[in-house]
């Protein structure tokens with residue numbers, strides 16, 4: 704499923720540019736330890752994290768993560784959004800918890 | 813692949829998380845363009861990112877030298893930081909000296925060196941207390 708449709712189906716806010724929305728979401732990964740994400744997430748995973756600093760974009764790029772999901776309405780730094788738009792990584796946000804997001808995503812993916 | 817030897821150097825700035833990872837991302841893009849096998853790109857990207865982040869958070873930055881030829885990808889990350897007093901201890905999963913402020917950002921899980929060992933085909937670390945550290949990561953492109 705494309706990031707665009709995934710975001711719409713889960714009612715998530717799209718915080719970044721249009722170009723990042725055409726990649727495929729194939730699974731999901733939830734973790735806040737960056738080294739752990741690097742070595743355990745798979746290509747195509749939507750990644751849920753509470754981190755909002757700009758380095759999450761580097762991690763997403765390195766593991767071919769198409770979109771980062773920020774749960775519970777956390778505010779994301781402008782620099783992170785700019786970098787993500789530049790690199791065609793989508794950042795999505797919702798007021799839901801990681802559990803609620805994963806539960807709903809599991810029915811879609 | 814039909815290229816000769818490719819060399820590229822990067823500066824890794826101190827304490828700048830906004831650009832930490834930039835060198836690794838750039839190398840990843842280069843490797844994809846060269847048509848390197850995705851599995852080998854991944855191994856290289858992960859181990860280089862960990863070494864790059866270590867230079868940023870533990871050693872006031874450094875430099876990365878990248879060399880790609882037909883047979884291998886060689887990445888050397890050098891810093892003039894404090895060095896690692898007990899390398900065997902530092903290699904253990906979960907061991908970290910990163911301060912809370914760094915851990916709160918999701919770094920400092922103590923998995924960087926173990927990840928390098930896991931993903932690099934060859935890992936060589938030379939370190940001297942008070943002088944600095946050189947991490948050399950090799951990923952082979954040809955079998956045998």
Ligand SMILES: Nc1ncnc2c1ncn2[C@@H]1O[C@H](COP(=O)(O)OP(=O)(O)O)[C@@H](O)[C@H]1O
Pocket residue numbers: 862866867870871891893894895896902903907908909910919920921922923924925926945
């Ligand atoms: N380039 C370096 N310079 C000085 N110390 C380092 C360097 N790289 C690693 N270390 C030391 O080794 C420890 C373990 O490193 P690592 O496995 O990457 O975990 P982490 O970076 O999460 O602490 C670090 O906490 C630090 O004490």
Ligand SMILES: [Mg+2]
Pocket residue numbers: 862865866920922923924925
């Ligand atoms: Mg580390």
